[in-house]
Amino acid sequence: MSLREKISTDLKTAMKAKEAERVAQLRGITARIKDLDVAARVKGTEIGDAEIVPMLRGMIKSRTESATMYREGGRPELAEKEEGEIEAIKAYLPPEMDDAALAAAVDEAIAESGASSMKEMGKVMAVLKGRFGADLDMGRANGVVKAKLS
Secondary structure: OOHHHHHHHHHHHHHHOOOHHHHHHHHHHHHHHHHHHHHHHHHOOOOOHHHHHHHHHHHHHHHHHHHHHHHHOOOHHHHHHHHHHHHHHHOOOOOOOOHHHHHHHHHHHHHHHOOOOHHHHHHHHHHHHHHHHHHOOHHHHHHHHHHHHO
16 A cells, blocks of 8 residues: 555544544645645656655654744644644654664665765765665764764
C-alpha cells in the first residue's frame, strides 16, 4: 500500500470514528500532497512516496519551529497542537536509522566518494541520497557528514 493510500484510508477511518482532530491533521497532509500533485502536473510527472516523504519531513520541520515560537511566546496550548500534528505526521515516515547505522552509512559513503575535506561534502551527500533516497533524513546525515569531514 502506498503512502497516499494509507493516508486516505486512515482519513476515512478517522472520519467514521468522528475523531475531529485527527481528521484535521490528515486533511492537512492530503492538502499538501494535492499541492505536490498540482505542481507535478505542470511538469508532466507523477508523485510517489519518494516525493511525499521529504514533503512530510518539511511539514515536521515547520511545525517544530512553530511549536518553539509558541512556547517562547507563552502559548503552550498552540505548541501542544503543533506537537500533536508532528506525531501524526511521523506515523507516515519510514523508521529513522539509528545513530550507529547512520555513522556507518556515512563512513561507507565517504570511502566510496573518496572525500577528504568539507569541500567534497556534496559528493558524500550525493552517494547517501543515491543509496537511501527519501528513507534517509538528509538533515541528520548532513550533521554527521560535517562532523566526519572536519
